[in-house]
Amino acid sequence: MSTLPVPGWAERIAEGLGEGPHVVVAGISPSGHIHVGNLREVLVGEAVANALRARGEEVRFVFHADTIDPLRKIAPGIPESFEEFMGHSLSRVPDPEGCHVSYAEHFLAPFEEALREMEMDIEVLRSHELYENGVYTEVTREALEHTEELREILQEVTGRRMPEHWSPYLPRDASGKLTGHRILEHVPEANKVVFEDEDGFEEAADYSRGEGKLGWRVELAARWKALGVTFEPFGKDHTTSGGSTETADRMAREVFHYPVPGRYEYEWIGLKGRGDMSSSRGIVLLPKDLLRIMPPDALRRMVLGRDPSRRSDLELGEGFPRFMDEYRAEPGEPFVPFTHLVTVAQTVGEDVDAAAEMLRRGGYEEAARDREKLARDLAYARNWAEEWAPESMRLRLLSVEEAREAARDLDEEQRAYLAAVAEKLSPEMSGDEVQDLLYSTAVESGLKPKKAFAAVYTVLLGKKSGPKAGPFIAGLPFEMVRERFLV
Numbered sequence: 001m002s003t004l005p006v007p008g009w010a011e012r013i014a015e016g017l018g019e020g021p022h023v024v025v026a027g028i029s030p031s032g033h034i035h036v037g038n039l040r041e042v043l044v045g046e047a048v049a050n051a052l053r054a055r056g057e058e059v060r061f062v063f064h065a066d067t068i069d070p071l072r073k074i075a076p077g078i079p080e081s082f083e084e085f086m087g088h089s090l091s092r093v094p095d096p097e098g099c100h101v102s103y104a105e106h107f108l109a110p111f112e113e114a115l116r117e118m119e120m121d122i123e124v125l126r127s128h129e130l131y132e133n134g135v136y137t138e139v140t141r142e143a144l145e146h147t148e149e150l151r152e153i154l155q156e157v158t159g160r161r162m163p164e165h166w167s168p169y170l171p172r173d174a175s176g177k178l179t180g181h182r183i184l185e186h187v188p189e190a191n192k193v194v195f196e197d198e199d200g201f202e203e204a205a206d207y208s209r210g211e212g213k214l215g216w217r218v219e220l221a222a223r224w225k226a227l228g229v230t231f232e233p234f235g236k237d238h239t240t241s242g243g244s245t246e247t248a249d250r251m252a253r254e255v256f257h258y259p260v261p262g263r264y265e266y267e268w269i270g271l272k273g274r275g276d277m278s279s280s281r282g283i284v285l286l287p288k289d290l291l292r293i294m295p296p297d298a299l300r301r302m303v304l305g306r307d308p309s310r311r312s313d314l315e316l317g318e319g320f321p322r323f324m325d326e327y328r329a330e331p332g333e334p335f336v337p338f339t340h341l342v343t344v345a346q347t348v349g350e351d352v353d354a355a356a357e358m359l360r361r362g363g364y365e366e367a368a369r370d371r372e373k374l375a376r377d378l379a380y381a382r383n384w385a386e387e388w389a390p391e392s393m394r395l396r397l398l399s400v401e402e403a404r405e406a407a408r409d410l411d412e413e414q415r416a417y418l419a420a421v422a423e424k425l426s427p428e429m430s431g432d433e434v435q436d437l438l439y440s441t442a443v444e445s446g447l448k449p450k451k452a453f454a455a456v457y458t459v460l461l462g463k464k465s466g467p468k469a470g471p472f473i474a475g476l477p478f479e480m481v482r483e484r485f486l487v
């Protein structure tokens, strides 16, 4: 579970919600990748659930995965042959890559795994199972009995005329399709509807057994009642005038006689320089991608931002080390600057002992003590360096041959300088001592420091600049440095 303090905005929402027990729900469709933008909705729910728990309320926190929803469009990267499954439940469409039991699971499973990795206290409910288990039976009957009122509300709010045979319920036909049917009769005592399919054949569906679903605007209001929802966050696409919350609010009050749950409207998040997160436009960043470069609580902090009712752009490039340092600095414990971890990780690879030694000599004794934590932090830093870091922060130690090649660009003074440093360098020097040595030798040789340091970086990294040289060199095996300084 998260150890972050409950944010102020979440506390204020919780204050506005009455006595419990509470059911907090986040609803997401697995019709495509469930990205970091969707995670924001879940995290808003989590923060409010935690705020309610903190005041002693009983809270059920639910992730309602809309697995029974019909396939409406083909997500980017899905074969066109999937056209044949249009209108079929996502839970009954095959996995486009063949690795999960269904299309829905293919997109849901990685997200669910990220939630587990974040140790989130959340129940993941699949809507097709809720329908199959009868959770929606009562509200479906109610909806069918009030078809005319529901249609009226839809028409008034959206300003659109509903088709003549509109029904709140979409029964599944023999081919698997949920859409395009005409309900002929409702038999409430048998939980059954009789309907005409597209080809004019008469079929029947039992709504207590998941043989269909409510249309999604009606389902939203019905779900509040069926699950006893008291709070649900929404993205701004739902809350616009004529949007799904406006119809659901009226349906809840006027048809289902259920109080409208507490609400919070969150804004989108984007990726700096890339625009809004969107599955349909292919700008997709999955929670699991970000858990490769930061711990769960840092991810919570980044995705929620200071105030989730405002837009925020995730900064995963140049500004990321500063974000990590602010996150690490908060508990007031000593920490290694992220840029330094990035240097260490790229220098030692996966050798945790070598990393610990490098950190010790760089003056970060404390941070090197907990090896397990160090191994995790190094992995974050290494993954970030490989996947997101700007070119200027990517390092690779040159081989001796490469160093010899690179040294051809140096002049006599610079070569003499490197040789002089190599002469005085000793294995037990700390980062600060090496830094002093590099400076004083430059002064003694009458070489400008900038030119001197450029020589150092050239033979080590093949670049004119790099991480702070003293701690970097102190962290490297002594012989390795000497060899390259004497090429």
Ligand SMILES: [Zn+2]
Residues within 6 Å of the ligand: 095, 097, 098, 099, 100, 105, 106, 107
């Ligand atoms: Zn799959």
